[in-house]
Amino acid sequence: MQIHVDRLRKQYGDFELAIADFTIPAGQALGLVGNNGAGKTTLLRLVLDLIRADEGAVQIGGHDVAQTFDWKRSTGSHLDDAFLIDFLTPDEFWAFVGSTYGLSEDAVQRAVQPYADFFTDEPIGQTTKYIRDLSQGNRKKVGLIAALLAEPAVVVLDEPFASLDPRSQLWLKEHLNEQQAARPVTMLISSHDLGHVTDVSDRIALLDGGEVVRDVRTTPDTLSELEAYFARTIRSQEEASAASGA
């Protein structure tokens, strides 16, 4: 299932996200990187129809996300804590999310078993703590499992590696790669962790000032190129502030 962005524009005060034409083919993993305020989360929210675009449209599997709802059954997502229902236990939450995909409780229980090594706070199937009582890292894991448990054709994740311990980051990275190898899952993953995001992505798009300024296939050199790019932006900012100080 491909994600297609067509002449998308969203204005927030002085900030404008403007993406002319952008496609993530079915089965491709796209990593979205950029500084704070570059428009990554805005783009993800537009993709998930959480905000209304001023112009243009996003299509998932050919469905305009603002006009139809069929795409939701094929899309798993986790952006932030607003995706969690914090007065439920993790098991209850996964069962609820599973039901939104038409999965029975038994099917959900089977679907979450592979994540027993990832969510180690309490035994899956016997969780008793409410999500609000979990650590930030465990809350993130609950959301990630919810996004992935129905094996959706499209996965949209915002900062999936943030707040996770190193072991869990590596586990997640392997799991995402395994998922992609096993079936044609389209992924849109935003992250500040350049190393991890390049490891799980076939392609990297760099957002800056609301525009896609770089869109490249991932190669062994991508990580160093990205690091060089962001280093240059630091230097250019330092030079700009030095010039304004002088």
Add this chain to the structure above:
Amino acid sequence: MPFRTWLAHRWKRALRSVSLARNALRSILTVFMGLYGTLAFLGAGWAFPFVVRELVPGSSPLGLLNAYLLIGLLVLTALRFFLQGASGEALRPYLHLPIARSRLVGYQMVASLASWFNILPLCALVPVALQVEWPGGAVGALCWWIGVLGALAVSHYAALGLRAMLGRGMTRFLAVTGGLGALVGADIALGLGLSTGASGALFGGLAAGGVGPLAVVVGAVGAAAALTVRVVRRTLWADRGAGAASRGRLTGAGLDLGDSLTARLVALDLRLILRNRRPRQLMGYQAVALPLLGVLVAISPERGLTVAHIMLGLFASSLLAIGYGQFIFAWDGGHFDGLLARVAPPDTLLRARLFTLCGLGAVSYLPMLPVLAWVDLRVLWISAVGLIYNLGVTVGFTLLTSLWNRKAFDLNEQAFFNYQGFSSSQFLLVFLFTVPPIVVFLALPFGWALGIVGGVGALGIALMPWWMRALAGGFARRRHTLAAGYRSE
């Protein structure tokens, strides 16, 4: 499979249900509510003769009871249709086994009689029967009891049969019950006394030991049972996608509670109320406020119909629904993005909230019945039409106001003196649909007021499919605005 094995399976099913085992609090609440309901109905039955002597001096408690039993059974049948479990659900695991389906249906027809909808009315009737004088002596009492048990069975089978036949097709059912309700309301309002006369003749005849009324009831039981068995058997073969009808769908009107997502969203609401401080406290205060208002009204020296009497009757089925409903979606503010990204179509949220509000109305109303009857029988009447008005009007307007809730609630703040999220527009909107029925009761004769308020409510219920579609459209248009508000954008 013998009948005792069937009963043993039913018992084990109830005892070992996953939800019962996993949720001790809910189990305790269920037991408590069962005990409370039993005691409340026993108390209401015990108090009934005293209340009648106090309010209608010189009239016979048994005569008054007989006059309204038939109407009560009609209301009970309507309640069963919405609230009682369906018959097919229990049969489904056995259908593939080499057991005659007619036998299974027969077992279920008998076993399903052990329902709260049969037990609670009996809890109220037994104390009454022990205190009244029987015109037909012991034979009359025996005939009356056989007749009452038979009438309860007819109500039970009629509800099961209608459920199997209509698959909870709300529109048709509401049209029929609304029509019947309007006829009975007009009969009472105009003082014709046809319904009370028929009821009095039937049950009064039984109490006098009449064979004719007994034959009517026995015939009705046989006919209802036979028809229901036939209809239920037919639905077992019907291809409705994993037994939609038997799982209790509210189809027609697009009100589909059988959809597991809708049911889960309703369950989510209940968990939200039980597990978070602010909604729990708000519901708790309001649940206490209602009986307290009842006591205050009952002990006041004013005997006429005051604003307090009317408010008690009208709010008995709406206070919790308004209290929770006016902040619908604001309660979900903290996880609204997640709901919006996952729940397809998003108006399922609205449909689930409708069921939550109707459920809250029923939850607040049923335990209040004994209190209302104790306060004044007229209040009981107001509450009955109030229930119809609240289901048809209040719930819809409450959902409408929720489309303007743009401030997420902190669920764990305390509710007392907490005005976060309150706005004057909400306050005014609530007034818009709560004040008119009060004015109607103050301005018009009692019977007319009952008819008008009940009629408006029935019209609202009949139009529910239409206004739910309109609200769903409104929700679809405003979903981004709501989500932005909850993100404080």
